[in-house]
Amino acid sequence: MTQQAQRARRTPLSRDRVLDAAVALADEVGIEALSMRRLAHELGVVPMALYKHVANKEELLDGMVDALVSEIAPPVSGAGWKDAVRLRVLSARRALLRHPWARQVLETRTNKTPAVLGYMDSFIGMFLAGGFSVDLTHHVMHALGSRMWGFTQELFDDPAGGSPAPQPVPPPEAQAVMFKEMAERYPNILQVAMASAHDDDSVVGQGCDDQFEFEFALDLLLDGFEGLHTGNWSSRNGRHQAKR
Template sequence: MTEGEGTRRTRIPLNRERVLRAAVALADGEGGSGADALSMRKLAQELGVVPMALYKHVANKEELLTGMVDAVVGEIDPPAPGARWKEAVRDRVLSARRALRRHPWAPRVIETLPAPTPAMLAHLDAVIGLFRSGGLSADLTHHAMHALGGRVLGFTQELFTTSPSSPPDAGAAAQLAARYPHIAEIAATAAHPEDGPAPGGGCDDRFEFEFALDVLLDGIERLHRASWTSAAGNRL
């Protein structure tokens, strides 16, 4: 048997799953801009095939990105069996956050998709099912999903950039504090001792994400217990 024959016999067949897995790994290596840096040609080189071979499994880069998002969303774990609805929703959302943090390019891609992918729809359906099986009305569940927004998929759009690349010097910081005293006051409380300050002295992203999630879920639970509806005259 020649060396060439051995190579042909041991080559792993190309399929859609392998293409998507390689694309996700390649994007991961590029950090938050991984999806932008990804190209069909670069992916083909990574897989050791010609670019045309990829088009048997994905029609174009848009379909590739959709499949990559589905692969990432597929990493979200279901909640523990028997968990109450609030804990179950919390566990699933935090699992989504862990999945997206493993793939920092994913939130940006999700925000640019023209429509939810099949895996995203399945995840949203599962979260809605947790609310409904917990006894929440369809009306309250509808508003709860709006309130949670992108947090259901494990990410949020922060109000401020928490890790400035070049923090202001002492003089400039003092001027900003004098002009915007309330912002300066809360900025001084950014670090959380239990986790330590975030890189660059900003807020602890995990703490802030879980804090907002718990505030929302506590409020949703309160409305559920009060038999809240969105009908006029029944707003708390």
Template sequence: MAHQTQVTRRTPLSRARVLRAAVALADDTGIDSLSMRKLAQELGVVPMALYKHIANKEELLSGMVDVVVGEIGPPEPGVEWKAAVRQRILAARRALLRHPWASRVIESRAAPTPIVLAYMDSMIGMFRAGGFSVDLTHHVMHALGSRMFGFTQELFDAPQGMDPQAPALDEMSARYPHIMEIAGANHDRHTVVGPGCDDQFEFEFALDLLLEGFERLWRQGWSSTDRPPSGAPVRGTAG
């Protein structure tokens, strides 16, 4: 009986495969431990093989951002602008929650890639399609900031000195009564915003406030040219 030689063929290395492996490795071990050498080991190749597809670590990180942004699904077809924007941003948040390292990397990029620019362009397009002026849309995008990618910079990254059992609790309460009052409201210990804050609720709460404010300005026909000079009283307040 003739014996057939079975040749195991290695999956060809490609830029897409390298980036997917890098994202998976960062998900498993954290972004700080990611290196070209470890990525090469994960793929079963020598480090130099990666450089045929990725020029350097910075290009790798930008490509990883592209992978995450590519996971952000579009809104349902036919929905009005506010629902479309909300759906897209919450889809972005789900993508960021799958890849907790991604927000740091997005913030670290010196310039957006074409894929990131395309995502931002699609966000702008939702407001323009909803009837927003270029002027209002410009300011809306500034107000959204990183929220359009599903994350926002919180006031505190992690609670410090707020342990109810801490010896200095009485002193803290005397010095900073309002901080301690807020810190003790509805709190547990497992969130990013602060002990007890529901991160998803806080994100959606702020997002909805922004969207409602954008809608109000849009209906009013707001224009930045109507703003009072810097330092002048805002309309509706005492002068």
């Protein structure tokens, strides 16, 4: 055993140390392989020792999300609302790219911890500080959805909220048959799907949510919010126009 490992085993266990180890382990082996037993082994303690700091696996995952939130930069002081929101969202996305497990865990959380609520509250505050009405801010937050956390929910994501398991790539002959059938039955889908290549290294999770696609959608939304804000939009007027 190395001296570093020996020192780590002698370090008193704490909640922060448990969460830091859980994040590092999930980064290394993936969230599916993370278990209380394996985490205890990494820390050099018996599994029961962990339960003094986290009540169960769900609380461990909540704590890991809190650790993720702590990596997101605070709002930039003195920036306009648009720059402040954009920079914060992209900071959240960088955190997700550092931790490939994070998107899946975020999508499965039902308990809003104080850290998560604090992030949401300060995120809303950027719009309110920019002069947005409470009414418009309410609808803005719905429109942003998961982009507040730095990712875009795909149209065909796994309905259970997790990332689908990677599927084996079929041989070229089978792919040719599949493309031919798609071209005949669903030509519009195939045309759009093949229109642009994606940077796999910048994708959060799986699918088409690479950096370019994410920023493209984010900037469209921010420009739209700006137009509504400067036009003094309200949901009352919006509903009236929709009925005409």
